[in-house]
Structures are given as structure tokens and as C-alpha cells.
Amino acid sequence: MPQPTRARQIIAAALLVASACGSPPADKAPAEQTPAATPPAPTVEKGVVAIIGTGTLAGALGPALGAQGYRVIYGSRDPNRETVRALVQRSGPKASAVTQPEAAAQAPVVVLAVPGEVVVDVAGTLGDLSGKVVIDVSGGEKKVAADGYQELTSDSARAELIQARHPTIRVVRINLPNIVYFMDPLLTKTRATVFVAGNDPKARETVANMLFDLGVDPWDSGPVRFARLFDAFNTLANIPGQQRRPEGYQVVMMPTVPFSCFFDMVQFFGFGEPTELKQLPKFPRREPAPTCEEWMRRLPPMGAPPQAL
Numbered sequence: 001m002p003q004p005t006r007a008r009q010i011i012a013a014a015l016l017v018a019s020a021c022g023s024p025p026a027d028k029a030p031a032e033q034t035p036a037a038t039p040p041a042p043t044v045e046k047g048v049v050a051i052i053g054t055g056t057l058a059g060a061l062g063p064a065l066g067a068q069g070y071r072v073i074y075g076s077r078d079p080n081r082e083t084v085r086a087l088v089q090r091s092g093p094k095a096s097a098v099t100q101p102e103a104a105a106q107a108p109v110v111v112l113a114v115p116g117e118v119v120v121d122v123a124g125t126l127g128d129l130s131g132k133v134v135i136d137v138s139g140g141e142k143k144v145a146a147d148g149y150q151e152l153t154s155d156s157a158r159a160e161l162i163q164a165r166h167p168t169i170r171v172v173r174i175n176l177p178n179i180v181y182f183m184d185p186l187l188t189k190t191r192a193t194v195f196v197a198g199n200d201p202k203a204r205e206t207v208a209n210m211l212f213d214l215g216v217d218p219w220d221s222g223p224v225r226f227a228r229l230f231d232a233f234n235t236l237a238n239i240p241g242q243q244r245r246p247e248g249y250q251v252v253m254m255p256t257v258p259f260s261c262f263f264d265m266v267q268f269f270g271f272g273e274p275t276e277l278k279q280l281p282k283f284p285r286r287e288p289a290p291t292c293e294e295w296m297r298r299l300p301p302m303g304a305p306p307q308a309l
Helices: 006-014 056-067 082-089 100-105 116-123 156-165 201-213 224-242 265-269 292-298
Strands: 047-052 070-075 096-098 109-112 133-136 170-174 193-198 217-220
Touching (some): 047 100, 056 070, 070 082, 070 100, 096 100, 109 116, 109 201, 133 156, 156 170, 156 224, 170 201, 170 224, 193 201, 193 224, 201 217
Parallel strands (some): 047 070, 047 109, 193 217
Antiparallel strands (some): 170 193
């Protein structure tokens, strides 16, 4: 039989995940069991990230972060387990594994890569997380409707509940893309968009830069309450799989005409002005955004700006 292509190998590994937005198994063996040689040390160290859990998600995210220059510290219930040691070896020369509270204590950024059903409780067992950026990747609850499709549910009780219970930490919720994008961000020739929501603008910026380094495109989604919308997108993405279609899709946000170049949206629609307006996070871009002058050049004359009603 011919050797499978790299893309097929990546997709096969991804099929071991319940879904792109589902909860990864906690402290189970990584999806890829073949231990690779220790990767070469990156030229620049980006920072330290603790990953709580050593399951499928950690097995994709940790090595990808290590390859980009991050020092990864895994938090495991059994850091000496053989599969955990193999995962550490694949995650860069400075990677390590300790207990979960020890990992959280050593890093300014903590990823909760545990099942959604326990993520709130686990966050409360990690010691003092004051000031740390804590990333929640858990998806919403899976409920099946009478027609066989999923019910629309919200995961807001998780990220928001963690933030409510621990007001001194900086919770950021992301809509976890299919983990194949952490292995090869250009597998489909288009980078996935990852929504980033959190009450602290600087925390969102920190997470955005980390995701950008991983090859996906972060999108500023404002305060953590807007994470309630993420699972609606993820539920739609699951429909082709439920229908057993040989296709899938990922959210990609396409840049469009910025209304703010032509009129004041806050004044016109009465939206209100965000209190964080003077400290908006700076999200990285792969290409500079067109200026308002460029947009005006591209568009035909539109007449006078609309008047507020």
C-alpha cells in the first residue's frame, strides 16, 4: 500500500478528537503515540505556558508551542507516566511536567486543557492564580434535539463562572479550532479564525499573540460574556459531520469595509461607547489593514454620511 500523505496523517490524528469544539480527554495518552526526537531549540524564547492536562489537546498544542519558542510546563496528575514523559520530549528541550498546581505556579499563562465538565472545579484547585492569564478552551454542553441535530446551548456558565469565582485572575475564552490547525495551519490553504474573549484587554492581547505564533488568526471578541456566541458557530460546523458528508468547514473572518471610516457607528446606531476604548488590545496582523483613505479610493462616491434617526 502507498504511504499516506502528511495531510492524511494529520486528519487521521484529528479524527481521534470527539469534535473540534468538544472537551478533550483528561490525562490520557496523546493522539500521536510515536515519540519524535527532541526538537531543536528555537532561536527566541517566547515565554512560559502551563498546560493543565496531558490529553489529546495538550498533545497537539504543547509541541506546537514548543516549536515556536515557548517553554511548556505540563500539569499532570501523574507527571512521571511514560506517555507524559514522551509528550515532554516532543515539546522542546525546556519542556517539563509537574503536578497541576506546580505547573500553574510557574507560568503567567495557564491553559485549562481539561474536559468542560470539570474545568470550573479544576481552576479552583490550582492555587493562587492572581494576575495570571487563564485560557478556557472548553466547548458547550452537547444536547441532542428530537430531530437528531444538536440543541443550541451556551458555555457561558464555564468561562464566566471561572471569572466570577476568581475575580483576580484574567480569564480568556477562545473558540478552539480543529486541532489540525495547530499541526499545520495552512492544511486547507486558509488560516482558521479563532475568537478571543476576555474582560482584560491586555490578557486578550497576550492570547492573540500566542495564537498568531501558532499560525491561526486571532479575532478580538470583546468581554468574556461574548464567548456565549462561540458555540453557535461550532455547532454549525458540526452539521456536515452529523450528516456524514465528506466535507467540513472552519470559521474564517473576511475583512470588509469598515463603516467607521465613513460615519460614527456609535452615534448613528446608539450602540454606546466601550469603556475600554482607550486601552484596546493590539492584535497582530499578517498584512497591514487598508487605511480609510484606501477604502475611500476603492469605493464609488456614496454621498453624504447617513444621519442619525
